[in-house]
Amino acid sequence: MAADAIARQYDVNKNSVKLYCEPGKGSYRPGTITFLAKKGASIDLDKIRESITATRLSGGTNMSVDYLEITATGTIQAGDKEMLLKGKDGPVFVLSDGPNAKDIVAKLRAAKDKVTSVTGQVQGWNGRFPVMLQALAKTSGQERLHLLVTGFETRK
Amino acid sequence: MSKNAWSAALVLTLLAATSADGQITKGVLGIKGAEMS
Numbered sequence: 001m002a003a004d005a006i007a008r009q010y011d012v013n014k015n016s017v018k019l020y021c022e023p024g025k026g027s028y029r030p031g032t033i034t035f036l037a038k039k040g041a042s043i044d045l046d047k048i049r050e051s052i053t054a055t056r057l058s059g060g061t062n063m064s065v066d067y068l069e070i071t072a073t074g075t076i077q078a079g080d081k082e083m084l085l086k087g088k089d090g091p092v093f094v095l096s097d098g099p100n101a102k103d104i105v106a107k108l109r110a111a112k113d114k115v116t117s118v119t120g121q122v123q124g125w126n127g128r129f130p131v132m133l134q135a136l137a138k139t140s141g142q143e144r145l146h147l148l149v150t151g152f153e154t155r156k
Numbered sequence: 157m158s159k160n161a162w163s164a165a166l167v168l169t170l171l172a173a174t175s176a177d178g179q180i181t182k183g184v185l186g187i188k189g190a191e192m193s
Contacts, residue, residue: 027189028188028189029188029189030186030187030188031186031187031188031189032184032185032186032187033166033170033184033185033187034182034183034184034185035170035182035183035184035185036181036182037180037181037182042179042180042181043170043180043181043182043183044180045180048170048183051170052166055166057166061189062189063187063188063189064187064188064189065185065186065187065188066186066187066188067184067185067186068183068184068185068186069183069184069185069186070180070182070183070184071180071181071182071183072179072180072181073179073181074179087179088179089179090179090180117181119182125185
């Protein structure tokens with residue numbers, strides 16, 4: 001397994017990275033890569049884009065991204081027209097209802113003082129790798145990113 | 157490069173892409189063309 005080899009070679013906790021590929025025989029089966037930030041650290045989306053661009057995934061491949069779903073902490077700011085998630089640093093997320101999550105932003109607004117984290121899909125992270133990477137490069141460094149919310153956690 | 161190696165490279169880049177003072181704690185990348193055996 002690639003994850004085992006990576007864990008041995010780079011002394012990381014192999015349980016922090018989970019690879020899943022749907023069973024079957026097709027060459028382009030769906031799969032997911034789940035990853036966690038190191039303790040006290042955050043995942044930098046621009047660095048992910050830059051790192052992937054440096055691999056052959058920026059060239060001739062039909063491998064594609066369906067979505068990038070992230071979980072982010074921060075403070076909810078509820079305005080008249082939009083809901084924002086702001087952290088200490090990094091981008092501000094403009095929140096809107098995600099796929100199969102109708103009215104979730106309204107629920108988020110109602111619970112905003114108790115929200116501890118928001119999960120959602122980052123807009124722009126889909127499509128064939130080379131095309132997606134080129135499009136993301138044009139918008140890198142943006143301070144506002146759109147997050148299609150799929151869930152959130154609250155403190156009790 | 158095989159798709160397996162591409163997948164491994166992708167994981168490595170994700171691991172390398174952490175930095176301090178941010179807010180994103182977890183990510184799930186949904187892909188097509190996984191072949192990660």
